[in-house]
Amino acid sequence: MADLSGWWDDYFWGAVTVLRVFGVSVILTVVFGLIGASAKLSKNRIARKIAGAYTVAFRGTPELLVLLIFYYGSAVFLTSVSKIFFPETQFVDIPPFWSGSIAIGMIVGSYATETFRGAFLGVDPGHVEAARALGISNVQTFFYVRIPQMWRLALPGFGNHMLSLMKDTALISLIGLEEILFVADMATAVTLKPFTMYMVVALIYLSITTIITLTVLILEKYANRHLESAR
Amino acid sequence: MNLEISLILESIPKMLTGIGVTLQLLVLASLLGLGLGVILLLMRISGRRYLSFPAFIYAYFFRGTPILVQIFVIYHGLPQFDIVRESVFWILLREPFGCATLALTLNSAAYVSEILRGGYLGVERGFHEAGMALGLKKHHRFLYVTMPIAIRLAIPAYSNEFISMLKATSLASTITLLDMTGVARTIVAQTFAPYEIFISTAVIYLVMTTIFQRGFGIFEKLMSRHVKQ
Numbered sequence: 001m002a003d004l005s006g007w008w009d010d011y012f013w014g015a016v017t018v019l020r021v022f023g024v025s026v027i028l029t030v031v032f033g034l035i036g037a038s039a040k041l042s043k044n045r046i047a048r049k050i051a052g053a054y055t056v057a058f059r060g061t062p063e064l065l066v067l068l069i070f071y072y073g074s075a076v077f078l079t080s081v082s083k084i085f086f087p088e089t090q091f092v093d094i095p096p097f098w099s100g101s102i103a104i105g106m107i108v109g110s111y112a113t114e115t116f117r118g119a120f121l122g123v124d125p126g127h128v129e130a131a132r133a134l135g136i137s138n139v140q141t142f143f144y145v146r147i148p149q150m151w152r153l154a155l156p157g158f159g160n161h162m163l164s165l166m167k168d169t170a171l172i173s174l175i176g177l178e179e180i181l182f183v184a185d186m187a188t189a190v191t192l193k194p195f196t197m198y199m200v201v202a203l204i205y206l207s208i209t210t211i212i213t214l215t216v217l218i219l220e221k222y223a224n225r226h227l228e229s230a231r
Numbered sequence: 232m233n234l235e236i237s238l239i240l241e242s243i244p245k246m247l248t249g250i251g252v253t254l255q256l257l258v259l260a261s262l263l264g265l266g267l268g269v270i271l272l273l274m275r276i277s278g279r280r281y282l283s284f285p286a287f288i289y290a291y292f293f294r295g296t297p298i299l300v301q302i303f304v305i306y307h308g309l310p311q312f313d314i315v316r317e318s319v320f321w322i323l324l325r326e327p328f329g330c331a332t333l334a335l336t337l338n339s340a341a342y343v344s345e346i347l348r349g350g351y352l353g354v355e356r357g358f359h360e361a362g363m364a365l366g367l368k369k370h371h372r373f374l375y376v377t378m379p380i381a382i383r384l385a386i387p388a389y390s391n392e393f394i395s396m397l398k399a400t401s402l403a404s405t406i407t408l409l410d411m412t413g414v415a416r417t418i419v420a421q422t423f424a425p426y427e428i429f430i431s432t433a434v435i436y437l438v439m440t441t442i443f444q445r446g447f448g449i450f451e452k453l454m455s456r457h458v459k460q
Contacts, residue, residue: 060394060440061433062401065412069433072425163295170297174405181300188307195308202296202304209295 003193004200007183014180015204021101021169021179022208028105029165033112038142040117051113058110063103063168070103071096071175100172108165115157119150152223159216163209170205180204239427242418246432249414252328256400256410260335261393267336268343275348286344293341298399301338306330306406331403335396342392350385351377383454390447394440401436411435 004011039051058066075093082089093099123146131141173181184197191197274286293301309315309324323329354377362372404413415432419425 057433057437060437062398062412062436064401064404065415065429065433065436068416068419069425069429072419073429076423076425167297170299174299181303184303193311195304195311198300198304198308202292202300205297205300206292206295 003191003196007187007191007197010183010187011180011200011204014178014183015208017097017177017179018166018169018204018208021097021104021172021177022166024098024101025105025108025165025169026162028102029108029112029161032106032109033116036109036113037116037120040113041120055110055113058107063107064171064174066107067100067103067171067175070094071099074099096172096175096177100169100175100177104165104168104172107168108161111161111164112154112158115154115161116150118157119152119154120146122153123149155216155220155223159213159220162212162216166209166212167205170201235424235427238422238424239431242415242422242428243431245418246411246414246428246435249409249411250435252403252408252410252413253397253400256328256331256335256403256408257397259332260339260400261396263332263336264339264343264396267340268347271340271344272347272351275344276351290341290345293338294345298334298338299402299405302331302334302402302406305334327403327406327408331400331406331408335399335403338399339392339396343389346385346388346392347381349388350381350383353384354380383451386447386451386454390444390451393447394443397440397443398436 039047078092401412
């Protein structure tokens with residue numbers, strides 16, 4: 001404990017960064033998951049093919065590699081583009097925070113695609129047909145009929161995706177984001193107590209994942225409240 | 232920006248030198264992880280508090296923290312203690328390969344024990360009772376009735392776990408190990424051609440995951456051949 005004095009604030013701000021990455025990537029996960037699932041279920045063959053390639057590619061390659069491709073790839077691309085306009089530029093990159101969040105959002109989004117697809121298939125087709133019979137537009141059917149019914153079915157799987165998303169955020173320190181793993185690295189260099197420092201990181205992650213697990217449990221209870229037997 | 236095909240063709244043999252380390256890590260960690268996972272499963276379902284509780288805490292810790300952090304705790308963290316450095320395990324733990332294997336093993340064991348527990352809980356009680364009615368001993372019931380069914384139920388989840396293990400081996404490159412990702416990162420550091428190198432590495436991983444997925448699919452069909460007609 002004494003070793004940690006003076007590092008609490010760094011860990012705190014590191015944890016805030018982790019939570020910010022988490023927030024951005026969760027939103028992106030939902031967006032990519034919904035788009036992917038809709039594409040997979042659409043009648044358009046090209047859309048189905050693209051969505052299929054997306055899930056295969058992002059689920060089959062290591063997260064670290066995707067992250068490196070996003071970060072260094074975008075850096076090389078942007079640098080070469082800006083050299084055309086400003087010949088004196090040395091290096092341009094998308095900040096690690098954004099390239100990392102986008103990469104993680106797309107990775108977990110590919111898993112969410114499958115979960116959402118299953119959940120959309122679980123919505124009673126009769127309800128969708130009823131909406132059509134009532135003359136409700138496709139977009140409105142999507143948001144007012146399909147989504148309210150599918151999120152309940154998607155929740156258990158999506159909860160797991162959020163946990164793996166949380167754990168993937170640790171990788172962003174490898175491309176230079178100053179989050180808790182990065183703080184532990186610095187603290188180790190000063191105090192020479194690596195075990196203590198990295199263990200703090202593990203415990204911070206453990207507490208965040210615990211909170212996520214509990215939140216999902218509460219949400220599941222809320223989503224299924226109409227199924228509870230009356231007493 | 233143009234992709235250099237010659238660079239890709241040049242680097243592929245180099246990258247394939249890393250495949251050995253990747254596969255060694257994968258095979259060692261998944262075999263050891265399976266062993267430890269079975270022990271944890273037995274502790275978890277033993278019905279004795281002092282055995283099941285530690286197994287629960289173990290799985291909770293290793294499933295709740297990132298593998299990267301676990302690797303760092305073991306590789307950078309353990310040498311903090313003199314006991315570790317003076318013990319016989321130091322021969323293993325001073326090498327990045329030993330550390331990576333240990334971290335992946337411990338991590339995989341936690342997931343495997345949960346997967347097997349899922350399979351175990353999925354076995355119908357009737358089979359168990361039938362075994363009891365036939366007068367089978369407790370450990371015979373477990374070995375010959377419950378486990379074969381539980382294993383079959385656990386295969387799909389286990390194949391996912393095996394593939395995420397394959398992907399997790401790429402994290403060994405962060406502790407200076409030259410697995411496929413490690414080799415790719417060195418080449419990129421020399422040539423600064425991230426698209427060419429990383430994407431071709433990704434394709435190699437993709438081929439590997441596809442092969443393993445197919446393999447597990449065949450294995451599952453084999454195990455459940457009695458179910459279909």
